[in-house]
Amino acid sequence: MTRTEELFLALRQQIVEGKIPHGHKISEPELANQFQVSRSTLRDALARLKSIGLLVSQPNVGYSVISLSTEHLMEIFYVREALEGMACRLAASNITQEQLQNLRDLLESHESSVQLKSGVAYIQEERDLDFHFVIVQASHNPMLIDLLCEKLYFLVRMYRYQFGMVSDRAKRAFFEHQHIVHALSVGDGELAEFLMRRHISASRDNVERNLLVNKGVIS
CATH class of the missing domain: 1.10.10.10 (Winged helix-like DNA-binding domain superfamily/Winged helix DNA-binding domain)
Incomplete structure (x- = not known):
């Protein structure tokens, strides 16, 4: 290095x-x-x-x-909804059996998390231990991988890290991940895209509500 x-x-x-x-x-x-x-x-x-x-x-x-702001964060969510939805559709056709098993193993490890069991947070490690990162990689589309896994990935993590990991959506988000994996496993790209877009949209709405309740968290 x-x-x-x-x-x-x-x-x-x-x-x-x-x-x-x-x-x-x-x-x-x-x-x-x-x-x-x-x-x-x-x-x-x-x-x-x-x-x-x-x-x-x-x-x-x-x-x-870069200065963090609510407006910027919402812009990122809208971009993620469109691009990760597309990545999920492609992954339904392109994901390998090894990648699919990795996703299942990943969810199994997430499910054992104390924070998730208590419903207070859904914490994911970086890159290959991050559900969304793995799915984008499984799209096998170089441009999407570059945009989402390189150019946007650590900006998203910056917001996650500095906003905190506590979420009243923790268990619901995990269940949504399980449904997405099922759609990928049966090769249903239309359903996989719909579920991913709905998942990110719900996360965006939840973050926006929390920011309104906790004004002053971010400028």
């Missing part, structure tokens, strides 16, 4: 977890000193972070962490 890759991964994690706060102006000299890297290595890492939507830049100003 190159020094640029190591730095990119470290900064990505800090931004997702809020250790570098959203809206924060990036100080290149400070980060270069902290990580003991050259400015060119740092700039390569920062450019990659911008390419996946975690940073923005302005001429003569430099890089800043």
Whole structure:
């Protein structure tokens, strides 16, 4: 792994977890000193972070962490509903038996979670341990995989992480995942797309309601 890759991964994690706060102006000299890297290595890492939507830049100003907002989050939900619905339709035709079994195993591991059993949260780890990530991969469509698993994925995780994982939809979301897997297992692309779109739409409505109740959580 190159020094640029190591730095990119470290900064990505800090931004997702809020250790570098959203809206924060990036100080290149400070980060270069902290990580003991050259400015060119740092700039390569920062450019990659911008390419996946975690940073923005302005001429003569430099890089800043993206500012989180309710409006931006809702935009992401609408994009996810359309694109993940399409990915789910394609996965119904393209998913391998190994990927299907991985999804079943994943849900089985999720079901044993203490937080899910108590109905307070549905926590998923990153990438191959994330239900939505696995389904997009199973679409076998390179453009969708790039858009959803690279360019949007960690932005979505940033919102999840910094909003918290508590949800009164935890058990319902898990049951919806089970229905989606069943549609994939019988190769019903139309049903799989419908269920995924409805699932993401319900999550969006739930988040929006919670934000209205808990005003001030995010600007």
